[in-house]
Amino acid sequence: MSTTEPNHLAIPTRPVRTAKNTVSVRRFFSTWVLHTVLVALSFALVLPFVWLLLTSVKTLEEVGVGSWLPGKGGWRWDNYIEVFRQIPFARYYVNSIFIACWVTFLQVFTSSLAAFAFSRLDWPGRDKVFVLYLSTMMLPGLVMMIPNYQIMISLGWVDRFTGLIVPAAFTAFGTFLLRQFMLSIPKALDEAAEIDGASKWRVYWDVILPMTRPGLITLAIFTFMGNYHSFFWPLVMLKSEFRYTLPIGLLYFDSTAGQETNLLMAAVAMSVIPMVIVFILLQKYLVKGIQLGAVKG
Amino acid sequence: MLFLAPNFLGVLAFTVFPVLFSIMLAFTNWDLRLHNMFKDEPLKFVGLDNFTRLFTEADFTRYLGNTLFMMMGIPFSVGGSLLAAMLLSSDTRGGGGRTWAWLLASGGLVVSVALLAATGLATTGMTILFVGVACGILAMGMLGGVTVYRTLFYTPHFTAGVATFLLWKKLYNPESGPINAALQPVLDTLAGFVNKQPPTAVSGLRWVFLTGVAALLLWAVSKLCRMWNEGELSGRAMVLPMVLLTLPTVVAMYWTQTRGMPGYVLAGVMGSVGVWVLLRVFVGSRAFLPPTGGEGLGTGLMIALCAMTVQFILLGFSAVFANLPAMAADGLEAPKWIASYDWAKPSLMLMGLWGAIGSNNMLLYLAALTNVPGELYEAADIDGARRFQRFWHVTWPQLAPTTFFILVMSTIGGLQGGFEMAKTMTNGGPAGATTTLSYFIFIEGFETGRLSFAAAVSWALFILVFSITMFNWRFGNKYVND
Amino acid sequence: MKYLFTAVAALLIFASLAVKLSMPSTGTAVPVIYWVTDPNPARIEQAAGFSAWLIKAGHGERVTFTRVDDVSRFQKRRWSDNLIAAMRSTNAAGPKLWDKNLQPLAVKEQDLPLTISYPPVDLRLDYANSANEKKLIQGVSGVGSEISDLNSNTLHFSQAVGICDDVTQRALELGFDPGQTHPAIVPDLTVNGRQYAFPCNVSVGLYFVNKKTFEKYGVEVPPARWDTQTYERIGKQLVDAANPPGQRRTVFFADEVRSIDLYRSLGLSSFNETLTRCTINDPRFVQAIKLKYKWMYVDHLIPSLAERTGFDTQTGFGGPKLQLFNSNNYAMVTGGRWLLVQLRKFGDLDMSISEYPYFPGGMPNTTFYTRCAAVYAGAEQRDKAELFLAYLASADYNNQIVADADALPPNPKYADSEAFRNPPDHPTEHGIHQPFYEAAKNIAIAVPACPFVLKSVASRHINEAEDAFMNNRLTAEQAAEQAGRRVNEEIQRTLKEQPKLVPDYERRLELQKKIDAYRLANKPVPVEWIDNPFHRKWYAFNHWLAEEGGTK
Known part of the structure; x- marks a missing residue:
């Protein structure tokens, strides 16, 4: 943990005003300021999304004309049905969610194991291996594409979900993140457990993992979102139409036969739903008692 | 060791091996x-x-x-x-004025939805829509509290990836994108206004901004020097912030030279700052030999970065005002973005x-x-x-x-x-x-x-x-x- | 925590089983080949047409049934809907094996013996694999798809990498040799006399003119052929009449002008006659891009680079420019005949066609493009995939292209028809189809393919320099110098990296010397010395070529 010594915190405190009226007026205004800022920022961040939603209910002829609102063509809600008619959208949906769930699970599980080894166990060469781990993040993925593809071919994983799940499930990033979380858990806890005769596995399952829960959730959100969006690797790996993930399947609407932007936007709007659900469900655990460890080299 | 095995083997097979391959x-x-x-x-x-x-x-x-x-x-x-x-x-969700916020949010939402339904196609539709969206956000915020705002703030991330790029490509489209569609009427009005003013009055405004730049520079430098004098900032830690602080001026000088603007003004500013620094440093109470270490670098950097940003923004404004009459003569055009x-x-x-x-x-x-x-x-x-x-x-x-x-x-x-x-x-x-x-x-x-x-x-x-x-x-x- | 993990794992394994079971089965009655193409509804029709054509053209497998059991076993094989439909439509004479909902019908004893033919291969569309890097990675790794749509650039690269099948021999056997397509596009399909592809369609760019816009502003409708002076005069009249002074310009004469057509009209190509040197560092290039700059920033005839879109099939067609054309903001738009696919959605526009302008005294020209299909060299079903290329040369396919207005049919003889010139369903289009055919025949020129530098690399360097000039980063002379220098450096680097190419390079250098000497002496040059398709045209235009038999 960072060591901010209390005596540095020379915060001058003013005498609290006692007049109740003044306080409530001041609170009234500070709430208003806060809300105004929040609404303004949300507005700016959501606006493109609003545009996306509005475009998704336009007719193709009206896409890109001045007004944001659908014009004479009316509000075309059946664009959403049209998406399902033109491409096997439900199949892509299932594929994407399925792959993202598997990757998230494997990633969280193996990363937590590795992070445990890097933060809790002592073994020769540990820090060197960790630097090696870190440095794998620093080489652009593009140059590894072809060698990786060759590996996939020799394993027979091209055009299979395995080929999308397994390589994405082991990354240095997850290990790095969880290691930082684990470092901030006091050593005394697991030492106490070991004195009680607990094995390393027990320490991992019963002491460290529960303490790292916010870290696991963070990593789960990051991984799920990242994988749900991943484009380039699935693009190269998948060949059969019924195995496409959403980002690949949506290419259909951005075609040479004319970009069907309205349908594309409808499809994007629908593809967002699982992520919103995952985010809303997980975010409340995220901020409960989270501890990000001090970074120690 | 068993703990590391699954992840390590995975990383080894799918990352380390290709890495070694690529270095060869x-x-x-x-x-x-x-x-x-x-x-x-x-x-x-x-x-x-x-x-x-x-x-x-x-x-x-x-x-x-x-x-x-x-x-x-x-x-x-x-x-x-x-x-x-x-x-x-x-x-x-706490705090004063909740009732009022509720009233505003729900009222605004109802009115804008009603108006939108009634006059959907009118030219004011967009304004009503925006009011509606803003009120909707406020209403949801009142209802769901911080969760709603978090989710809204995270929206860009949901659509991340290719969808976002396509979206922004369309937003940035200089001819038909909504950004320029919104910007162009504003610029047209502005151009009309500027064309009515005498050109020197408009371009003269740049001096206001240039003065601002100089004042900011002086303020930040004196602040840093004071910190240095008081021992909050080591000599070594002063180098980087100083460089950052003077960066905008240097850039501006280079820029004005290439565009034929009065660079001597900025040269003057630079010179006076230099004199100022020398004065502060040499007349200051501390011995000149700096202590080792980089203490206070964080604070210094923060000050310098903030000042640098504002300076760049001011410089941008001054450049805009300097060229505005010439640009407005033929109608202002929105940027072509990408x-x-x-x-x-x-x-x-x-x-x-x-x-x-x-x-x-x-x-x-x-x-x-x-x-x-x-x-x-x-x-x-x-x-x-x-x-x-x-x-x-x-x-x-x-x-x-x-x-x-x-x-x-x-x-x-x-x-x-x-x-x-x-x-x-x-x-x-x-x-x-x-x-x-x-x-x-x-x-x-x-x-x-x-x-x-x-x-x-x-x-x-x-x-x-x-x-x-x-x-x-x-x-x-x-x-x-x- | 332990239980949570176990539960999640169990759930996921269960989900895996469910997903696996719900996957459509992949077993098929006949081998499947994939056609990597763009997601265009017309492709579905074309793929279906291929199955039917296979039977009609006699490439089907014949089978004779003598027992009812055999028939039902045949029906139970995993046929795709496409193939069943093809069999229904072509084996019409005998009793039907499938009803019109493609369900199997019982066959009676008295109908036997029964002979039918079925397609030997099942062609499926694959539109998510059309990204270039994907084709490349899969191609060099041995798992490419059987047939790929390529453009001029990507074909050049794929051929250099060696993933395109040499189809020269089979083309002659099956009738899709270079003689079956437009002579001017052949340089795109062949390398050193070997054929690697056949066009799906070919395209030449011309201006579509919206006559209403010209009427609205009281300006004469442009002629079919015009030089740069006429272009500038009419253009200025239009933009001056349409744009009130002091306001932002909303009406432009055309969506774009391309420098390549301008400098080519002066006799300059990006490469010399023997394709050994990039010749873009030339005053004529400077003149062309300066004129373009003037039209863009001084006369405002065309919008600035904002709307520049390539003709690459990768960048998507149409877009906002067609809406602006329809709304009279662009008086003219550039494009091939395929623009009609989109323009037909706007209803009946009153249009005419004009060529790209040429410098006074120069040669009118336009660029010939193709989207062509090539067979993957590592494919197991190569011989079947080559049948598809034969289909592209057939009447079935070409007539469909004619009807869809999806650019020009690969085989020119199908464009020389009344159905092409005056499509009965589109009376307002009469007169605007023929110019494309004429242009393809007379003035279209393929992009030169230098064996020592990839087309995409050369055009990237040239475009980047031109961009830099248009954005005031370089002067026109500097841009020309930079583009020429960089492409020539690339040639030298390639020669260094691939010493095998050096003998051919030196042979070409010798030839170039001879050509230069002949030209200096004003002697006619034999056409077979010249490799650059542009120079062949230019030499013919100037009557510098030796007559057949070398009489002159």
Whole structure:
């Protein structure tokens, strides 16, 4: 943990005003300021999304004309049905969610194991291996594409979900993140457990993992979102139409036969739903008692 | 050891092996046109040829420059996500004026929806729509509290990836995109207004901004000098902030020279600042020999960075006002965004900023903020004037480890970034303005076939990232434990 | 925590089983080949047409049934709907094996013996694999798709990498040799006399003119052929009449002008006659881009680079420019005949066609493009995939292209028809189809393919320099110098990297010397010396070529 010594915190405190009226007026205004800022920022961040939603209910002829609102063509809600008619959208949906769930699970599980080894166990060469781990993040993925593809071919994983799940499930990033979380858990806890005769596995399952829960959730959100969006690797790996993930399947609407932007936007709007659900469900655990460890080299 | 095994084996197979493979390649002449399963040329070892080409040709340095330029957005996006996290860390449902907010939100929502339904196609439809959206956000915020805002802030991330790029490409479309559709009427009005004024009155306004720049520079320099005199800032830690502070002036001088503006004014500003610094340093009470170490660098950097940003903004305004009469004469045109050389990089940075405010960094900050012990805050009254101090002395030091983690990851991401944007949105253009190193690697590898050269570029990049990270690591550790 | 993990794992394994079971089965009655193409509804029709054509053209497998059991076993094989439909439509004479909902019908004893033919291969569309880097990675790794749509650039690269099948021999056997397509596009399909592809369609760019816009502003409708002076005069009249001074310009004469057509009209190509040197560093290039700059920033005839879209099939067609054309903001738009696919959605526009302008005294020209299909060299079903190329040369396919207005049919003889010139369903289009055919025949020129530098690399360097000039980063002379220098450096680098190419390069250098000497002496040059398709045209235009038999 960072060591901010209390005596540095020379915060001058003013005498609290006692007049109740003044306080409530001041609170009234500070709430208003806060809300105004929040609404303004949300507005700016959501606006493109609003545009996306509005475009998704336009007719193709009206896409890109001045007004944001659908014009004479009316509000075309059946664009959403049209998406399902033109491409096997439900199949892509299932594929994407399925792959993202598997990757998230494997990633969280193996990363937590590795992070445990890097933060809790002592073994020769540990820090060197960790630097090696870190440095794998620093080489652009593009140059590894072809060698990786060759590996996939020799394993027979091209055009299979395995080929999308397994390589994405082991990354240095997850290990790095969880290691930082684990470092901030006091050593005394697991030492106490070991004195009680607990094995390393027990320490991992019963002491460290529960303490790292916010870290696991963070990593789960990051991984799920990242994988749900991943484009380039699935693009190269998948060949059969019924195995496409959403980002690949949506290419259909951005075609040479004319970009069907309205349908594309409808499809994007629908593809967002699982992520919103995952985010809303997980975010409340995220901020409960989270501890990000001090970074120690 | 068993703990490490699954992840380690995975990383070994799918990352380390290709990494080692690619470093070998960087020293060969591997070229897809010569070496693949349909050709039987032997692979040749060419030594450092690929690396010498990096430095003998202009491409690499130029695209490295582009990459670094785009990375200038990182501090802003980190700052943005910190701000967002701070806004979202408190519960917004409490506080005074709830009834009024409810009334406003629901009233506005009902009225705008009703109007929209009634006059949907009228020209005011858009205004009503925006009011409706804003009120809707407020209503949801009142209802769901901070969760709603968090989700809304995270929206850009949901649509991330190719969908976002397509979306922004359409937003940025100079002819039919909504940004210019909204901007153009404003610019038309402005042009009409400016054309009615005498040109000197408008262009004269630039002096106001230039004075602002000079004043800010003086203020920041004197602030730094005072810190130095009081021993809060070591001599070594003063170098970088000083450089950053004077950067805008230097850039502006260079710029005015190339565009034929009165550069002597800025030269004058520079000169006076120089004299000022010398005076402060030599007349100051402390001995000139600086103490070792980089104490106070964080504070100094913050001041310098803030001042630098504002200076750049002021300079921008002054340049705009200087040229406004000439530009307005033929009607003001909205920027061409990603289609113009000068706007392409800022456009992509703006897009990155938009996406970064509510990003993963915000989540990390949120997590870290809840971790700040409450008793540290309790000492401080909620007092508008003291807010900044509270942040500066309590929150910021507590966030240091997170900031550090985010900066490390952002540096890695920034140096490798720009590929998808360049590929989906700009093809690296116009005239190579948005070609970053990662896109360069892509072109060399997959468009030209020279995979060995692409590998060499990657490894040059690797060395850069690695050394910056290691520097961060050392400096960061020091700062974090300061 | 332990239980949570176990539960999640169990759930996921269960989900895996469910997903696996719900996957459509992949077994098929006949081998499947994939056609990597763009997601265009017309492709579905074309793929279906291929199955039917296979039977009609006699490439089907014949089978004779003598027992009812055999018939039902045959019906139970996993036929795709496409193949069943093809069999239904072509084996019409005998009793039907499937009803019109493609369900199997019982066959009676008295109908036997029964002979039918079925397609030997099942062609499926694959539109997510059309990204270039994907084709490349899969191609060099041995798992490419059987047939790929390529453009001029990507074909050049794929051929250099060696993933395109040499179809020269089979083309002669099956009738899709270069003689079956437009002579001017052949340089795109062949390398050193070997054929690697056949066009799906071919395209030449011309201006579509919206006559209403010209009427609205009282300006004469442009002639079919015009030089740069006429272009500028009419253009200025239009933009001056349409844009009130002091306001933002909303009406432009055309969506774009391409420098390549301008400098080619002066006799300059990006490469010399023997394709050994990039010749872009030339005053004529400077003149062309300066004129373009003037039209863009001084006369405002065309919008600035904002709307520049390539003709690459990768960048997507149409877009906002067609809406602006329809709304009279662009008086003219550039494009091939395929623009009609989109323009027909706007209803009946009153249009005419004009060529790209040429410098006074120069040669009118336009660029010939193709989207062509090539067979993957590593494919197991190569011989079947080559049948598809034969289908592209057939009447079935070409007539469909004629009807869809999806650019020009690959085989020119199908464009020389009344159905092409005056499509009965589109009376307002009469007169605007023929110019494309004429242009393809007379003035269209393929992009030169230098064996020592990839087309995509050369055009990237040239475009980048031109961009830099248009954005005031370089002067026109500097841009020309930079583009020429960089492409020539690339040639030298390729020669260094691939010493095998050096003998051919030196042979070409010798030839170039001879050509230069002949030209200096004003002697006619034999056409077979010249490799650059542009120079063949230019030499013929100037009557510099030796007559057949060398009489002159």
